[in-house]
Amino acid sequence: MQVATETMKAPSKSSLYNPKVAWLALVGGLLIYFVNSAAQYKVPPIMVELNEALGLSLVDSGWLMSIMSLLGLVLALPAGAIIEKIGVKWATVAAASFQLVGSLVGTFATGFGLMLFSRALEGVALGLCNVSAFAVIAAFFPPEKRGLPNSLNTASYTVSVFLMMNVAVPLNTDFGWQGVWWFVNALSVLALLAALFFIPGKSHEVDFEDNKTIGETQERISIKRLLTTPAIWIIPCVFIVFNIGYYGISTYGPTYLVETVGADQATANLAVSWMSLVGLPAALIAGVALDKIKVKNRKWIAAVAMFLLAVGYFLAFSMPSVESETALLIFVGFVCTIVPVSLYTIGPDTIPSAAYAAIIIAIVTFGQNIGMTLGPLVVGYIVDAAGAFEACAAPLGVLAVIGGIIMMFVKVRPAKGSEKQDVDAGLVADGGE
Numbered sequence: 001m002q003v004a005t006e007t008m009k010a011p012s013k014s015s016l017y018n019p020k021v022a023w024l025a026l027v028g029g030l031l032i033y034f035v036n037s038a039a040q041y042k043v044p045p046i047m048v049e050l051n052e053a054l055g056l057s058l059v060d061s062g063w064l065m066s067i068m069s070l071l072g073l074v075l076a077l078p079a080g081a082i083i084e085k086i087g088v089k090w091a092t093v094a095a096a097s098f099q100l101v102g103s104l105v106g107t108f109a110t111g112f113g114l115m116l117f118s119r120a121l122e123g124v125a126l127g128l129c130n131v132s133a134f135a136v137i138a139a140f141f142p143p144e145k146r147g148l149p150n151s152l153n154t155a156s157y158t159v160s161v162f163l164m165m166n167v168a169v170p171l172n173t174d175f176g177w178q179g180v181w182w183f184v185n186a187l188s189v190l191a192l193l194a195a196l197f198f199i200p201g202k203s204h205e206v207d208f209e210d211n212k213t214i215g216e217t218q219e220r221i222s223i224k225r226l227l228t229t230p231a232i233w234i235i236p237c238v239f240i241v242f243n244i245g246y247y248g249i250s251t252y253g254p255t256y257l258v259e260t261v262g263a264d265q266a267t268a269n270l271a272v273s274w275m276s277l278v279g280l281p282a283a284l285i286a287g288v289a290l291d292k293i294k295v296k297n298r299k300w301i302a303a304v305a306m307f308l309l310a311v312g313y314f315l316a317f318s319m320p321s322v323e324s325e326t327a328l329l330i331f332v333g334f335v336c337t338i339v340p341v342s343l344y345t346i347g348p349d350t351i352p353s354a355a356y357a358a359i360i361i362a363i364v365t366f367g368q369n370i371g372m373t374l375g376p377l378v379v380g381y382i383v384d385a386a387g388a389f390e391a392c393a394a395p396l397g398v399l400a401v402i403g404g405i406i407m408m409f410v411k412v413r414p415a416k417g418s419e420k421q422d423v424d425a426g427l428v429a430d431g432g433e
Contacts, residue, residue, distance in 0.1 A: 016206045022140040026149050028198030029088065029136030030156050032096045032129045032191040037160040039103060039122050039184050040068055045168035050177050060112050067116060068123040073369035075127025080135075080362025082128070084221070084355070087202025088136045089195065095128035096192035103188050107181040130369075131362045138348040138357035139205040143295055150345045151287025154337060158279035165273070207353060221355055231350040231410040232360055235343050236367020238407050241399040242306065242339050243371025245313040246332075248379030248396065250275055253329065256317050256389045263322045271326040275333030282337035290345050298349070299410040302342035306404030308335045314397030317389035340368070349412035 043050060043064050051061055083091040102121030109115035137149045164180075171179040226232060250272060257268035290298055312332035319325035347364040348357045382392050 016208065017142050017145070018140075021200060021204075022145075022149075024198040025088075025136050025140045025200060026152070028194045029092055029129075029133040030153055031194045032092055032099060032125070033133035033153055034156040034160045035184065035187040035191045036095070036099050036122065036125050036129050037157045038164050038187065039099060040065070040126070041161050041164040042168065042180050042184060045165055046172045046177055046180060049172055053177055054109065054111055054115060056112055056115075060116075063116060064119050067119045068126050069369070069372055071120060071123030072126040072130055073366070073373055075124060076131060076366040076369050077359075077362050079128050079131040079365070080359035083132055083135050083358035083362075087205060088132055088139050088358070089199040089201050091128055091132045092136065092195040092199055093192065095125045095132055096188065096195045097125075098122065098128065099125035100185065100188035100192055103181055103184045107178055107185060130365045131358065134344045134347075134361045134365075135358045136199060138361065140200075142206075142208045143349050143352055145291060146345050146348070147290025147292075147298075147341070148284075148287035150290070151283040151285075151341045153344070154341045155280045155283035158276050158283070158337070161276050207355065221359065225351065226356070226359070229350055231412060232347075232363055234406050234410050235347050235350070236364050236370075238302065238306065238403040239340070239343055239364060239367035240371040240374070241403040242309070242336075243368060244375045244378050245309065245316075245396045245400055246336050247372050247375030248392065249313065249316045249329075249332065251376040252379050252383070252389070253316070253325075257322060257325060260317075260389055261320070261322055261325065267322055271322055271329060274326060274330045275336065278330050278333045279337040282334040283341055286338040286341040290342060295349050296412055298342060298346050299407055299412070302339055302346065303404045303407040305335050305338040305342065306400050306407060309339070310397045310400035310404065313400050314393045316396070317392050343368075346410065346412060350410070352412075 043061060047061050050056065056064075079091070082094075098121050102118045102123075102125060104118075105121060106115055106118030109118060133153050134150065137146050137153070141149055167183065168180050171183055175182070253272040253275075254268040257263040257271060263271070286301065289301060293301075309332065312328060312335065315328055316325075316332065319328055343364055344361065347360050350360060378395070379392050382395060383389055385391075
């Protein structure tokens, strides 16, 4: 790896970490993540009315959801390169701009073609903000303080979904389906302004490894170092197996309750919604816990969570009643929130250098999106082939166990100057370099 630096005394870590700047930047990055998550869920709460108004089939409305996830998957890795090139501020501004334009275009759609195009633009925003929201944290918070900010990002997704599920129907009733789009338009404007005014430019991003701002050091990314750091590839693999179970269960949970347990659709939807509702307290608890423990020990939170989920995934399609299934989904939803918070916090610790943060977060997000895409497909295929939801138990449980096992092999190295209280030689040994 080649590094060019100016010959000057580096500022202390305490002078580089500015809580006011960091938390304002977090607001700028979190708000577009929140708004884009809300935009994803404009369609499901009013799908019947939207289909009638635009003459859409169920397949068409399904594509309005899938196109966003698909572009999020395709753009995950390029987003890391974009952020490395232009910085988190302008990448976030770009995400908010695509979100605003896409939502505005959709507001005036009169058929499937224009609405699909608008959702594609929002999908570009998804691909960018899924990476930039967490890259903002890596750029302005030192490793030992990233747990809580990452948990707030994750919690914002839960809050946004809950918000849309509760406001979309009243807005549709009073203003038609366009009222939902105008609501998201207004939120998108706020997100764009927050990104413009709250996030500092690239020259002010901080490399907490070398205690320098990006403007004082120009480190070249070593592809060899990326490829030869196992933890960078273990973490997205854990995300894949985690999301296969989570999205498989959340997608088919209502159908299982209706077809197998005998619940009505409203009751089934409410039962599965608990998976999201319990996410907010779980995310906050996970964030505080991650900040309290040493960087090298954070992997155990994710590993234990995956082992607990193995039990939940194994039983998810085996509960005999709505009440028992609801109780299980509350447990699964709580533990599930811990995993992404942990993985996004641990990711940048694998190579604690600002130059690598964006691309590492992009790799983690790529794994997340693969799991999101595969989850419904895997569960759907198994159920279709076996003719029973219970056939998913062993595959999902085994995948979660594998995720927990490989998570234990993640090795990280705290940034220079962090965790000074831990001076044993084991820290260096854990770094693998």
